[in-house]
Amino acid sequence: MTVSAPMNWRRIPERYRLKGSYCETCGKAFFPGRVVCPNCRRKGKLKEQDMPRAGKIFSYTKVHVGPTGFSHETPYFIALIELENKAKVLSQIIDSEEEKIQVGAKVELAFRKVGKDDKYGAINYAYKFKVIE
C-alpha cells in the first residue's frame, strides 16, 4: 500500500527526529506525540518535544516473515524501546549482534531507509535503533 506524499511529509519530524510530546501538567512523555494527555485530560498541557535518542529494549521479537516491503530484510528484529524519558517506541533493531539483543540492552538512535525502495517513488527515511556496547 502506498502512503500519500502529504501523509509522509506530516510525519517527517516524528520519523527524522523522534518528535513527540510531553504533558507539562503530569510530565509524561508520548511518542508519537498526542494532542490530549490521557492522564490529565482537559487539565493536561501538551508540548511538542524531540525525544531522547537513547533508551533500552523493553521487549523484542525476531521477524521471520516480513510484511510487504520488508520481506528482503528477514530475519530481523523489532523491539519496543523504552527511551530515557520513559516514552516507548516500536522500532527495527539494526547492526547489532543477535546475542546482544536482550531485554534491558542499551540502544541508540540511527537514521535509515525504511522498507524496500520503490524505484520511482519517494524514499522513506526514519528512525531505527542499534544496540550500543
Add this chain to the structure above:
Amino acid sequence: MSEKKSGIIGYGVQIPLRRIKVEEIARVWGKDGEHVSEGLNVKEKAVAAQDEDSCTLAVEAARKGIKDFGIDPKRIGAVYVGSESHPYAVNPTASIVGEALGTTNEYFAVDLEFACKAGTAGMQICMAHVLSDMIDVGLAIGADTAQGRPNDALEFTAGSGAAAIFIGGDKKEVIAEIDQTCSFTTDTPDFWRRPRAEFPEHTGRFTGKPAYFKHVLGAAKLLLKKTGMEGKDFDWAVFHQPNGKFPIKAAETLGIPFEKIKQGLLTPFIGNTYSGATPIGLCSILDVAKPGDKILAVSYGSGAGADAFAITVTKNIETRRAAVPVLKQIERKEYVDYAVYLKHRGKIKSL
C-alpha cells in the same frame, strides 16, 4: 586570503558496519585475490547495508559531530552535501540532512557533485560563507555509497562512508584553522557516469598520471607556493585515495614520509569512499593531532580537479575530540560474502 580565520569546529564520521574482503570479490571472478589485494594495497572495503545510502551516512556522521563537539544545529547556516551517489537525481540530500539534524529553515543548501572531491568543495564554500560573515556555522559533508560494475576494477575498491565537517569562525571553538586553500582544475574526463547509467565508466591507467597525479600534485604545489611551505613542513598529510598506492606515491613526490600519511590512509581498510575519502582521512588525523600540528589535505575528483588545504591544529583540540576515533570505529565490523554483498548493494536484478 583575508585576515579573518575560519576553521574546523567539529567533525563526525560514519562507516557502515559491513565489510567484504578484496579476496572474496576476486574469488568469485576467478582472479588471484592476494595479487589483486597487494596490487591495490586494499584488503577490504566497507559495504553500505540495504537500508543505508549516502543520505543516511551523511545524517549519522553529522549527528556524531553535533553530539561530540556540542554544536547547536540551530546555528548551522549552510548544508552542502558532496556525493556522486545522491539518492535522488532530483530532490536534494542537503534538505533531508538539515531536517534530520533539526536546523532552522534559514540555511543555504545544495547538493554538490565533482566525482570524489565534492566534500572538500563543500568545505571551501562553507569557509567562504564564514569568512564573509554570511553564516555562523557551515556543514560540509562528503558521503558516498560508491558503485562499481561487477568484475570491474572499481568493484574491488568502491566503498561506502561519510564525513561531516563543521566550519566556523569562533576562536573558542576552532580545533583546526584553515590557513589556505586552493583548487587545480582541468577538463580531463578520466571517469564518468552518464544519466540513467547504473555504474561509472573509467579510463583504466589514464586515471593515474594525467588525472590523479597531475591534479593532486598540481593543487599541492600551488598550495605550497601560496603558503611558502614545503612538503616536509607538514606533520600530517592526507590525499585522495582511490587505492592504497596512489596517495603513498603522491606523498613521496612531495617529500612526505609514509609515517605522516598512515593515520589518514584508510582505503586499505574501508575502500575508496569517494567524496568521503579525503574528509574521513582528515578526521582520522584530527583524532590524534596535537596543538600546532600542520596538516596538508588534498582531495581529487575525476573530471578533473583537486582541492588542497593547509591546516593548523589549535589548542582547543585538547578538550574537543570525537568520542570514538575513526580507527576505533573501523575496528567494529561484520564480514559478508559476495552474495550478501550483492543483496545489500541492490545488484540482484530479479529482486
